[in-house]
Amino acid sequence: MCGIVGIASRNKVSSREVIEMLKRLEYRGYDSFGYANIEGTCEKFIGRIDGKKITDIGSKVSICHTRWSTHGGVTKANSHPHNDCSGNIFVIHNGIIENYLQIKEDMIKKGHRFKSQTDTEIIAHYFEEYIKSLPIEKVVETFFKEAKGEFAILLIIKDDNKIYAFKRGSPLVLGVGKGKNILASDIYAFSNITDDVIFFNEDEFAIVEDSNYTFYKIDPKLKPVKKDVVKIQWAQKEETKEEYDHYMIKEIKEQPEAVKRLLTSLQYEQKNNLDSLKKMIKTSKRVVFIAAGSSYHASLLGVSFLNKVGIETHTSIASEFKTFNLIDDNTLVIAISQSGETMDVIEALRGIKQKGVKIASLVNVPYSTIQRMSNVSINIQAGQERCVAATKTFTNQVLTLAYLAHLFGYEFNVNNIPEKIESIFDQEDHIKKLAKKLKYKKDIYIIGRGYVYPIAREIALKLKEIAYIHAEGMMGGELKHGTLALIEDGVPVISLIPKEDRSIISNTKEVEARGGYIIPITNNPEINYPDKFIVKTDYELHFCIMSSIVGQLLTYYTAKEKNLPIDMPRNLAKSVTVK
Numbered sequence: 001m002c003g004i005v006g007i008a009s010r011n012k013v014s015s016r017e018v019i020e021m022l023k024r025l026e027y028r029g030y031d032s033f034g035y036a037n038i039e040g041t042c043e044k045f046i047g048r049i050d051g052k053k054i055t056d057i058g059s060k061v062s063i064c065h066t067r068w069s070t071h072g073g074v075t076k077a078n079s080h081p082h083n084d085c086s087g088n089i090f091v092i093h094n095g096i097i098e099n100y101l102q103i104k105e106d107m108i109k110k111g112h113r114f115k116s117q118t119d120t121e122i123i124a125h126y127f128e129e130y131i132k133s134l135p136i137e138k139v140v141e142t143f144f145k146e147a148k149g150e151f152a153i154l155l156i157i158k159d160d161n162k163i164y165a166f167k168r169g170s171p172l173v174l175g176v177g178k179g180k181n182i183l184a185s186d187i188y189a190f191s192n193i194t195d196d197v198i199f200f201n202e203d204e205f206a207i208v209e210d211s212n213y214t215f216y217k218i219d220p221k222l223k224p225v226k227k228d229v230v231k232i233q234w235a236q237k238e239e240t241k242e243e244y245d246h247y248m249i250k251e252i253k254e255q256p257e258a259v260k261r262l263l264t265s266l267q268y269e270q271k272n273n274l275d276s277l278k279k280m281i282k283t284s285k286r287v288v289f290i291a292a293g294s295s296y297h298a299s300l301l302g303v304s305f306l307n308k309v310g311i312e313t314h315t316s317i318a319s320e321f322k323t324f325n326l327i328d329d330n331t332l333v334i335a336i337s338q339s340g341e342t343m344d345v346i347e348a349l350r351g352i353k354q355k356g357v358k359i360a361s362l363v364n365v366p367y368s369t370i371q372r373m374s375n376v377s378i379n380i381q382a383g384q385e386r387c388v389a390a391t392k393t394f395t396n397q398v399l400t401l402a403y404l405a406h407l408f409g410y411e412f413n414v415n416n417i418p419e420k421i422e423s424i425f426d427q428e429d430h431i432k433k434l435a436k437k438l439k440y441k442k443d444i445y446i447i448g449r450g451y452v453y454p455i456a457r458e459i460a461l462k463l464k465e466i467a468y469i470h471a472e473g474m475m476g477g478e479l480k481h482g483t484l485a486l487i488e489d490g491v492p493v494i495s496l497i498p499k500e501d502r503s504i505i506s507n508t509k510e511v512e513a514r515g516g517y518i519i520p521i522t523n524n525p526e527i528n529y530p531d532k533f534i535v536k537t538d539y540e541l542h543f544c545i546m547s548s549i550v551g552q553l554l555t556y557y558t559a560k561e562k563n564l565p566i567d568m569p570r571n572l573a574k575s576v577t578v579k
């Protein structure tokens, strides 16, 4: 995964300023970070990005990188930038070179010495080996031919005022400034510097200097290409924690506002887009969602809402899409992705785009790859979400899907959702008390049937990723087919009990009979357990959103009790840009 930034400037730019830009890409990984410039300075550090750790030096051309480890552990040696044997070439990379071992062996035979276990380091040695005898453009051609996998690479050479930029698969963008050009994984890295942007397409290479740039398509030889400069309308403001301890709780609390913003936008600014999407659904035989993580859980609800109004709908986990065989000319694919950059989703879309299948998307990040790949795209208007765990974006995805189904007759009260969410916040003290008990638990089960089952899975995901508690979200009816064996005295089971569902009451009783510690989330006044949560609503959509928010708060306060790094949990990243 990883985030990359490179700057070529007429005047020297301080290393700390460059690292500030990198900080905005920390959502892409935070195992380690590093910096290098064309004077040959290179510094690397384990852990989250901290500009103060870097020596404050100026340079006209520099690159920096934040890492989410794929090949090789979290060590200083494996951190980027990587360099060649001579120490003249520095490389940063986002993606995976799949055949790196083969290239590495070849380089070792040619006498190169490697210092890391990464796939990236081979790039520096490869260029060192071949630029001795060939112009760099030729080496680029052979590199694109030989390297398998995905990459966004920035390469600099000591005392050379250029950045060499390569893109296949992983995102890369150029910000065109006055007397400076900036390369980065996304446009937000340089949102305070320029609005003029060039997006790299597949298999493109660019040579970037302070006041000019040249783009080439690899086809398979380098051919110069003319690129359009896109003027960005910055729709999202950069969020801060304000008075909150963590982004997670701030983002949970923002949900009433985020929901209002989305509803207004769907009714006015995005109405035309929504009408186009409605038309696309009407003229298709079936709808297929593609998504990952929390977005996949939202898609499960989308299937339930659309099926209810008679629209044949399926969903596929993005990384398993290859096994999904129902795509034809009459299928509408809808990608659901907060970041709009999840590699598994992009991969799936690339395959079907080539076949001419129509693509729609629900994204939160404007100008993201998935948005740009779509025939029509709806922005879920959650605002920037900085905590790794999806909270407000999940709610707004679910609401957008319900709204879409609403256009075909699905019933819910559109207007009172914000106040319903507020009513969950009234139970915060109760949630805090419960968190004190849950922090000692090793396993938690969450059960639900029918339309609430996806919420059981979403709550389980939150508890795993943020509170580090093993949790399973299950269909209530499936419990007795195996998992019930794990229920013993005191094992917490969160049971999602909508009023009309008698069967989940039986499932809850079955757990109780075996000593399970029942925590019901319900709108049924007959349900009585000491630790119950009431969600006051008669609509299934509201029940889903409200119980998911109980799960978000419970996760937050449990993780807080455990003193965990809530916004940036270990081993994860907000945007997963590798397969």
Ligand code: G6P
Pocket: 292, 293, 294, 295, 336, 337, 338, 339, 340, 341, 342, 345, 388, 389, 390, 572, 573, 574, 575, 576
């Ligand atoms: C990562 C994030 C999750 C997110 C998933 C899908 O795993 O940590 O919060 O749900 O990616 O991301 P997307 O941006 O495609 O919704």
